[in-house]
Amino acid sequence: MDHGSPGSAVLVNCTVVDGRAADGAAPLSDAAVLVKGDRIAAVGPASKVIPMARDHGDASLIDLAGGYLTPGLVNMHTHLSLSLPGQGGDEVKSMNAHELALYMADGARRTLLSGVTTVRCVAEKDHADFALRRAIQAGRVLGPRIFTAGRALVCTGGHGHEGGDTLECDGADGFRRGVRSQIRAGADLIKVMISGGIAGEHEAIHTPQLFADEMTAVIETAHAWGRRVTAHAGPASVIGEAVRLGLDCVEHGYQLTPEIAADMAERGTALVPTLLVTRCKEFFDELGVPDWMQQRSLDAGPRHLESYVMAVKAGVEVLLGSDMPPFWSFEGTSASVRELEYMSEAGIGPARALYAGTLGPARWLGAEADLGTVEPGRYADMIVMDADPSRDTSAFRGVRWIMKGGRVVRDDRAGWSAG
Numbered sequence: 001m002d003h004g005s006p007g008s009a010v011l012v013n014c015t016v017v018d019g020r021a022a023d024g025a026a027p028l029s030d031a032a033v034l035v036k037g038d039r040i041a042a043v044g045p046a047s048k049v050i051p052m053a054r055d056h057g058d059a060s061l062i063d064l065a066g067g068y069l070t071p072g073l074v075n076m077h078t079h080l081s082l083s084l085p086g087q088g089g090d091e092v093k094s095m096n097a098h099e100l101a102l103y104m105a106d107g108a109r110r111t112l113l114s115g116v117t118t119v120r121c122v123a124e125k126d127h128a129d130f131a132l133r134r135a136i137q138a139g140r141v142l143g144p145r146i147f148t149a150g151r152a153l154v155c156t157g158g159h160g161h162e163g164g165d166t167l168e169c170d171g172a173d174g175f176r177r178g179v180r181s182q183i184r185a186g187a188d189l190i191k192v193m194i195s196g197g198i199a200g201e202h203e204a205i206h207t208p209q210l211f212a213d214e215m216t217a218v219i220e221t222a223h224a225w226g227r228r229v230t231a232h233a234g235p236a237s238v239i240g241e242a243v244r245l246g247l248d249c250v251e252h253g254y255q256l257t258p259e260i261a262a263d264m265a266e267r268g269t270a271l272v273p274t275l276l277v278t279r280c281k282e283f284f285d286e287l288g289v290p291d292w293m294q295q296r297s298l299d300a301g302p303r304h305l306e307s308y309v310m311a312v313k314a315g316v317e318v319l320l321g322s323d324m325p326p327f328w329s330f331e332g333t334s335a336s337v338r339e340l341e342y343m344s345e346a347g348i349g350p351a352r353a354l355y356a357g358t359l360g361p362a363r364w365l366g367a368e369a370d371l372g373t374v375e376p377g378r379y380a381d382m383i384v385m386d387a388d389p390s391r392d393t394s395a396f397r398g399v400r401w402i403m404k405g406g407r408v409v410r411d412d413r414a415g416w417s418a419g
Contacts, residue, residue, distance in 0.1 A: 006380070006406030007060070009035045010053035012046055014064040014384065018071050018373045019359030021351040021390040033069065034059070035380045038405035043374055064401065065413060067384035070354065071372055072117025072144075072404065073396070074361035075336050077251055077272045077321025080104040080111075080132070081125040081165060088287030093163065100125060104132050108143025110327035113410050113419045114334040115399040117381040118145040118371055119326060120361070122191045122230060122251065123152035125164040130186050142409065142418050145381070147365050149191035150182040152232070153218060158209045159193040159232060166193070172217035175210075179221040188365070190222040191251075193232045194242055208238045212245070219246045228364070230272070236260045243269050249364065251321070252277070254300050256307035261314035270364055271311050272321035275342040276335060278304045283324055283335075305346060312347035319364060320357040337396040344393040351390045380406040 010032055017027040032049035034042040042049050053059045081104055083089035095103060104124070111119060121129050129148045135141040151167040153175060161168055169178040179190050194215060196207035210218075222229045223246065230249035233239045236257040239250055243263055249270040256264075264271065276283075278301035284294045311318060320343065322328075324335040331338050336357075344353035362372025370379050382403045387395035400412035409418040 006035070006038045008037075008053075008058050009060045009062050009406070010050060011035065011062045011064055011069065011382075012050065014067050014069040015388070016043060016069050016374050017354070017388060017390050018375075019355035019357075020373060022355035022359075027068070027388060027390065031069070033374065033380075033382070035403075035406050038380055038407075040374065040376050040378050040380050042376055062408070064384050067386055067401065068388050068395065069374060069382055069384050070389060071358040071374055071378075072381040072383050072402065073115050073326075073336055073340075073357045074118040074120070074320065074365075074371065075111070075116045075322055075326040076120040076122075076319045076361050076364070077274050077323050078111070078119040078121050078326055079123060079165070079323070080107040080119075080121060080325070081128065082325060083125075083163060084284075084287055084289055085293055086284075086288035086290055088289075097126065097128070101128050101131060104128055105135070105141045105143065107325055107327065108132060108136065108141060108146075109419055111325070112142060112144045112404060113402065113417060114327040114336060115383045115396065115402055116144055116326045116334075116336050117383070117402070117404050118147070118361070118365075118367075120189070120321070120365065121146060121148035122232075122321075123165040124148065124150070127151065127185055133186075144404070145371070145379075147188040147367075148186075149189050149230070150185050150187040152191040152193055153178040153182075154193045155209050155214070159196055169214075172213045175214045175217040176221045179218055179225070179227075183222075183225050183227060187227065189227050190218060190229045191232070192218050192229060195232065195234045195238045208235070212241060215242050215245050215247075228366075239264075243267055249319075252304070253307050253311065254278070254304045256310050258310050258314065261307075261310045261316055264311065265315040265317075268317070270317040270319055270360075271308075272319050273304075273308045273311070273343065274321050274323040274339070275304065275308060275346070276330070276339050277323045279342075280324065280330065283328065283330055308343075309347050317360060317364075318343060318348060318356055319360050320353075333394075333397045337393075340396060341393050350393045353393045354389050357396075380404075 083092035359372035384401035
């Protein structure tokens with residue numbers, strides 16, 4: 001197959017495993033996958049698929065050398081224009097529009113080459129994410145598939161209000177207009193900040209930031225337009241009220257209680273725990289994040305982990321999201337893989353972690369017909385490693401081959417990468 005354009009290929013000498021392993025589906029060994037254009041055409045035993053491939057005379061043979069083939073990872077909490085307090089964040093904030101676009105394009109490329117083939121952006125600066133998405137779709141830029149919230153909605157002076165990645169709103173009418181403005185720009189979902197957080201110097205994690213009528217306006221308006229809503233939220237009381245109003249997903253969930261976790265599970269509200277954000281001093285040091293924020297983050301870590309465990313025990317759907325740039329090198333691997341390892345180790349185990357990084361996010365995004373499994377009809381977004389990630393999440397540290405939309409973008413054994 002030409003690295004630069006999708007054609008037809010048959011992938012052989014591999015074991016196929018995906019998020020269905022969480023429900024007991026066994027890996028398919030001695031498998032083959034037929035790819036036509038940007039989609040998977042057939043999956044099955046090599047003895048059946050290879051003869052099918054002969055009907056496509058132009059199909060190239062790709063030997064995966066005994067690797068484990070899975071869907072590409074989906075990172076549900078991504079900021080390609082992240083700018084935390086400190087020197088590193090100040091550099092991003094000082095970029096002009098052209099510099100920011102190139103910076104985000106570089107982050108998109110790095111993200112894809114780390115094995116993350118789809119991202120959900122949950123607050124990006126100045127709507128540059130929409131231009132980036134169009135450029136990736138047109139093939140001008142290398143990057144993952146992008147689902148985005150555009151700018152996150154905040155109250156005046158609320159969490160993250162300082163940058164172009166948020167939109168200040170007040171009152172129910174103001175938040176309704178905020179939702180509609182992001183949908184007009186092309187948002188796939190809506191993000192709203194309903195409490196304080198770690199990065200706000202003049203707020204606490206437990207500070208409530210929206211009144212009930214404002215939260216209702218966001219959720220009702222978004223749902224009327226067929227968009228789901230996710231919320232930056234820390235304390236149980238604030239989360240509980242939003243869940244009762246119909247919130248679809250919680251980001252962070254630093255201070256859950258068993259009762260709120262049980263309500264989330266009953267109502268189908270997902271959790272993207274972002275466990276890394278309260279255990280990443282190395283990352284903060286790299287960016288020159290000030291001591292007050294580092295201390296607030298690390299101090300929140302034990303309670304944050306307890307909340308995650310409560311959610312898992314209650315049966316809440318938990319999904320992969322790093323908050324840190326997905327590709328960032330952290331504790332010996334990428335931020336996405338390290339987050340998934342933490343999630344696995346703290347309660348869900350490897351098979352469910354595979355689900356939380358692939359099929360679970362695809363279902364939340366309403367994209368399971370296109371993403372999340374290695375099945376006919378899905379996009380040919382796949383990665384290969386040498387160990388079984390349904391048995392050990394750390395297998396993802398060994399990703400060595402990546403395909404997106406039928407194009408091979410990384411092949412370590414051949415010493416080739418599109419980056």
